[in-house]
Amino acid sequence: MVKTIQVDITPDKSLIKKLGAVGYSGEEAIAELIDNAIDARIENTAEQISVLLDFGARRIEVRDNGHGMDKNDLINALTVAKGTKQYGSLGEFGIGLKSACSALGKSFVIRTSKKGTDKEYLVKYDEDEWMTDNSLDWNKFNMTEKTLGQEQDWHGTAIVIDKLKISLYTNQSIKFRKNFGMRYASYIQEKDISIQINTMQCEPIHPEIEPGSKTHIILRLSNGRTIRGYAALMKKRSMRGNYGINLFRHGRLIKPFEKFGILAHPEYARITGVLNLNHVPVNFYKNAFIEESEEYQEISEAFKVHDSVRSICYESRSKREILESIEPIFDYVLEGKQLLQSMPRTIRSRQASDMLNSMKPFQAQIAKATIIVDTKPLKTGPLYSFDGKKSEKMLAINTNNIAFNFVKNPFFLVGMIAIEAKLMSENPDIKEFIQHRNKLLNEFLEYCFRTSKKKITRDEQNDDLRNHFGYRLADELIEIHDFLKENSIAKFQFTAMSTLKPHLHNLREKVVYAIYTTPNKGEYLADLLRDKFKKNIFVVKPTAELINTLSAMPNFDQIIVIREYSVIRGRTVAGPEKAFVDLVVESHTYDMQVDEKDVRRIFQSMERDGLIDPEKVRKYGKIVKKLPLIEDIIREVE
Incomplete structure (x- = not known):
């Protein structure tokens, strides 16, 4: 015989105690109560949340002036796994209030009043009393209701926890301020939430980011x-x-x-x-x-x-860490103090500009004179001005001066300025000479900058990339070449089909171009180029199978292979002999798309036009251990 029976599965009275033992740390439990307070904030109203760690009374208090709870809200908050929260709220699980309070202490009092009402509700929980008093049960939980007068009107929630289960210790409030400042930085930053730990405000904490890197x-x-x-x-x-x-x-x-x-x-x-x-x-x-x-x-x-x-x-x-201020440069020049951070030869132009323009004024001492050093991005004017009384002078560095466009690390130029300021302070007679020298230098640099910024045609760009043999980089690679030349910190060289494509007019498949770089720099170049040239495919050390697969894909312009070698010498575009030998390596070692007939056709075309020297080809072929293959190609063509 089978029958359905009803059973009582009311949670055991020890559930709240067990919820507090699930593994919360003291900080996480307090954060849970702060989450609840943030969820209770009133829209378009600044909310204050205060946490008191009372070391003497061994008590913790968490208070807020949010919208508070009415009778039903408080009942739901105390009902296990029910709660009042929705998805998207910080305290969405509906267990946090009970478990957090129980994790912090054996006894807690919750007092709350909802905005727009005249009622205040209060509940008390004591673990020892709850577990031993049989008259207390889930359906007999005591709640106090109080009607407030006008002078008592308030809204929010106050939680007081004692008989603590966690330790309170010196400097704990400092640790909490720092960690909560990081945890709730976005809320605090928006100025609608303030969190106090023992009357001290939590400040939003963000990492110090290197300018230009975000x-x-x-x-x-x-x-x-x-x-x-x-x-x-x-x-x-x-x-x-x-x-x-x-x-x-x-x-x-x-x-x-x-x-x-x-x-x-x-x-x-x-x-x-x-x-x-x-x-x-x-x-x-x-x-x-x-x-x-x-x-x-x-x-x-x-x-x-x-x-x-x-x-x-x-x-x-x-990247090595670089100077965060120009002040250490002046300390080095004027006082001989050691530079604790490195001075790389090159800094990206945007990064350098951001750093210089974010510098704050500071004081330096030269002999008996106090020098106030400042950086200002002026539209016109000299590299710097150095004026003032004998005892106090002003050194203003113009960070927009043309000279900063001609150095790869602006701190070297700042070092020169510091040296000249020192020399002029020690010997005022040379001030006129230095200022006149700087004026003439400025005029020269402005002339150079104007001519270098002159717009040129694509044909002129291509002519610039010609070498004395009269062959050129493929037109579609010029922009990529110029971008790398301006932005890459790694050595590179365009070679193989990158320069030899014009000598093979009947190639049916998509061209596979090649860029060589030094070890461990391939992915760097690929990442740099992928971000800028989204219609091209850049692959590092690919297999022949991968190249064949990519060649069959539509919706992109070129395939560019990047390979890594121990040494990259000379120009950013390989000479014709080296480019040809690199093509031989690509076609035989890596089984790339150009076959032996195409390789011979390219050599024949270039030799006919007087663009290639067979002896130099043999020299490069010997270096890469392909001389027998090179000799066969030359012999057949001749």
Whole structure:
């Protein structure tokens, strides 16, 4: 006989106690209560949240002036797994209030009043009393209702927790201010939320980013959602692991310094960034995302291969930290103090401009004179002016001066200015000479800059890329070449079909061009070019099978192969003999698209036009150990 019976599955009275034992840290439990307070904020009204860590009374208080709760709201908040929150709120699980309070202490009091009402509600919970008093049960939870007079009118929620289960210790409030300043930076930054820890405000904390390094990231996922954020380089490497991507959800920091798409390695210790993963599920404690979820996995893979992320990773590996201020340069010149940061030979122009224009005025001492040094981006005027009384002088550096366009690292020019300021202070008689010299130099540089900025035609550009043999870079590669010449910090050389295509007019398939660079720089060049030239395909050290597959694909212009060699000498465009030998290597070693007949046809065409020297071809062929093959080609053509 089978029958249906009804059973009582009312939770055991120990459930609240057990919820508090699920593993919250003290900081996470307080953050849960702050989340609830933020969710309770009144729209278009500044909210104040205060946390009191009372070391003497061993008590914690969390108060807010949000919209508060009425009777039903409070009942729902106390009902396990019900709560009052919706998806998208910080405290959306409906368990946080009970578990957070129980994690912090054995006893808590919640007092609340909803905006627009005259009622105040209060509930008390004491773990020891609740567990031992049989008269208390889930359906007999005591709540106090109070009618407020006009003078008592208030709204918000106040939670007082004592019989603490966690320790309170010296400097804990400082730690909380710092961590909450980072965790809730976006809310605090918008000025509609203020969070106090023991009467001291939490200030929004953001990493110090190197000017010019920040790049915005947009990931479009298969489900149509869009993930936004940024990646950048910090001014200084973190020696304590405080680098990586800060992962947010609905404006609340879930996972700081996550090594998301990057390796945990000192080479990447300057990388920082933000991603907003609003739709990705988090764990119960809201201190980590569910990494096994499909959403997290897809975003992780998409972020890892994003061109901007790969570029930032390369820059972090290759870049040394540089000066954050020109003040150390003056300290070195005037006082002989050691420069603690490196002085690279080259800094990107945008980065250099941002750094110079963000400098703050400072004082330097030359003999008995105080020098006030400042940087100003003036439209006209000399490189710098140096005037004032004997005891106090003003040194104003014009960061828009033409001279800064002719140096790869502007700090070297600043060093020269510091030296000249020192010389003029020590010997006023030479001031007139230096100023006259700088005036003439400025006129010369302006002339050079005007002529270098003159617009030229594509044919003239191509002529500039001719060498004395009279052959040229393929027209479609000129813009790519110029871009690399201006932006790449890696050596490179266009070779093989990049210069030999004009000598093979009947090639039926898409041309595979070649750029050679030094070891470990291939991906850097590819990332740099992919971001700029989206209609081309750039591949590093590909197989012949991959090239054949790519050649059959529509919707792009050129395939450009990037290979890495130990040495790249000379010009950025290979000479005809080297380009030809490189083509032989491409066609035989890598089984590329040009066959032996095409190779011989190119050699025959170039020799007929007097563009190639067989002896030099033999020389390069010997270097790459292809001399027998080269001899066969020359013999057949002759």
